[in-house]
Amino acid sequence: EVGVPEATWSDVNYHTLWFEFLPLIGAALVAAAANYYADKNFASSFIILFSIFLVISLSILWFMSKAPLQMDLxxxxxxxxxxxxLICPIASLLALKGNVFFTLTFTFLIFALGLVSNWFLGGLLHNPGIRIVYSIIPNFQVFWIEEFWTKKEYIPIAYFWNVLKYVFLYCAGMLFLTWSILENREVSGGR
Structure with a gap:
């Protein structure tokens, strides 16, 4: 199924398009209402609601789909x-200390640097300072497995669990760092 109207070479399933955009529109509307009526933060409300609405929407779309489910994906x-x-704790840390432009800019820069960290910093790992920077920057290359997309090879379950451990430990470390930086003001209510 294709959810892109410009793909003239295939049939467009409009129910797929609707189920792709309804979570986005619904989350924006409910988050705006929560911001206006309940004084909740729009960005965090939108992210949480969008995640929930997207799971619901994709689950409904899975039942409506005529194509078999591709478990290899x-x-x-x-x-x-x-x-x-993995990027959420970084964005949360940056959002607590800066405005929206600062947060989005530096989150994108960290994401882009994480995509090329092996290429950019890999040859300089003999330097202890570079090794520290390399361990702090998240390595996003572990998530994009070229062999799966180009050769259609299956992802080994051991690789999957190693990445899961990496994400858990990195997020725990970043959340601990956020908590330790903002302990007096944000977490414990100040002194």
Whole structure:
């Protein structure tokens, strides 16, 4: 199924298009209402609601789909989802200390640097300072497995679990760093 109207070489399933955009529109509307009526933060409300609405929408779309479910895409989808989980603590840390432009700019720069960290910093790992920077920057290359997409090879379950451990430990470390930096003001209510 194709959810892109410009793809004139294939049939366009409009229910797929609707189920792709309804979570986005619904989350924006509910988050705006929560911001206006309940004084909730729009960005965090939108992210949480969009995640929930997207899971519901894709589940409904899965039942409506005429095509068989491709289980070989399950692990790559989970890996890409884990990459978005990995960037969340970084964005949260930056959002607590800066405005929206600062947060988006530096989150994107960290994401882009994480995509090329092996190429950019890999040859300089003999330097202890570079090794520290390399361990702090998230390595997003572990989520995009070229062999799966080009050769259609299956992802080994051991690789999947190693990436899961990496995401868990990195997120725990970043959340601990955020908590330790903002302990007096944000977490414990100040002194």
């Amino acid at each position: 399950f692990y790559p989808i989970i890996l890409l989802w884990m990459s978005s989980v």
